[in-house]
Amino acid sequence: MxxxxxxxxxxxxxxxxxxxxxxxxxxxxxxxxxxxxxxxxxxxxxxxxxxxxxxxxxxxxxxxxxxxxxxxxxxADLEPQDFGRVLDVRQGIEVLLARDAARFAGAVDIDRMKMAAENLKKSAEENDPYNFLDADKLFDETLGKAAGNIFAARVVEPLQTHSRRFWFRLYRGQEAIINSANAHISLIEGIVSGKPDVAGNRAMKLMEHLRKMVP
The missing domain is CATH 1.10.10.10 (Winged helix-like DNA-binding domain superfamily/Winged helix DNA-binding domain)
Incomplete structure (x- = not known):
């Protein structure tokens, strides 16, 4: 924790x-x-x-x-089919934030993202969905700050929380945590690489991964 x-x-x-x-x-x-x-x-x-x-x-x-x-x-009620609607709105903003974070992330941001990646990996190894959620939250908050766009970050923050709620309801066992952790870690690595195109593409792949969970 x-x-x-x-x-x-x-x-x-x-x-x-x-x-x-x-x-x-x-x-x-x-x-x-x-x-x-x-x-x-x-x-x-x-x-x-x-x-x-x-x-x-x-x-x-x-x-x-x-x-x-x-x-x-x-x-509020939790209707699994609404997950797709949340992702529709998140997608464009997440790609924008990932690209900007690759450009503008500072040393503190990168350290926090690496910490999130380590905790995501640990959550997968230990089959711990609660630690996964905490690590995902850390990454999302760091992403918004690293990108330097407070307007996009404010819009996407509650959508990310809605996504975590859907994810917790829909995930099924360790394989789901491993797959989700790997998708997030790949995005983090893309941002840390400092290559906006790579980061943007990996943000899109994360959204594609999450869509696979939509009923």
Whole structure:
């Protein structure tokens, strides 16, 4: 879980609450269709009321929660066929980010991507989907920063989270983790090579890999 520690540096209380709830949604600890109240989310995260409220509002804007006045918060449904729609939107943005990251990534970005690659490989070896999700999150956040395009990064971030949620629901065993880890590692290697065309092509291949999981 070292990568999670790296991502949490300098985060606000609201950011930490958001990340905690986001992970519960992605890993289906908060199940699709479940109705919960603010108090239960405060208890689950161990955070205060204000940061949890801010996190709930943010997750609602991103399509993960439905806020129902006087009746609680409903976790958004998860329809596997929507995975393809998410990937349709991600594809162009991911290729753009990968190409720009190959051009502009700094030493810190590259180190974080290499850390993500190492953890992706470890998750495949240990058949650990939770570590895979954490490593994927680290890579996605680093990709957005390395590319230097905050507008594209802001658009694609919730889509990447939706993808992780679909992936967790649809993956089947170690082979799925190995294949997904290899596709991500190949993209990371393309970015680290500093060759935009290679990085862009490998981002496209990652999208093609993910589409194979769509029902």
């Amino acid at each position: 070292e990568n999670m520690k790296v991502m949490a540096v300098n985060e606000s209380q609201a950011d930490i609450a958001y990340r905690s709830l986001e992970r519960m949604i992605v890993t289906l600890a908060l199940e699709p269709g479940m109705v919960v109240n603010e108090r239960s989310l405060i208890d689950a995260t161990g955070m205060g009321r204000t940061p949890v409220r801010e996190a709930i509002q943010r997750l609602a804007l991103e399509g993960f929660f439905e806020i129902r006045p006087r009746s609680g918060v409903r976790v």
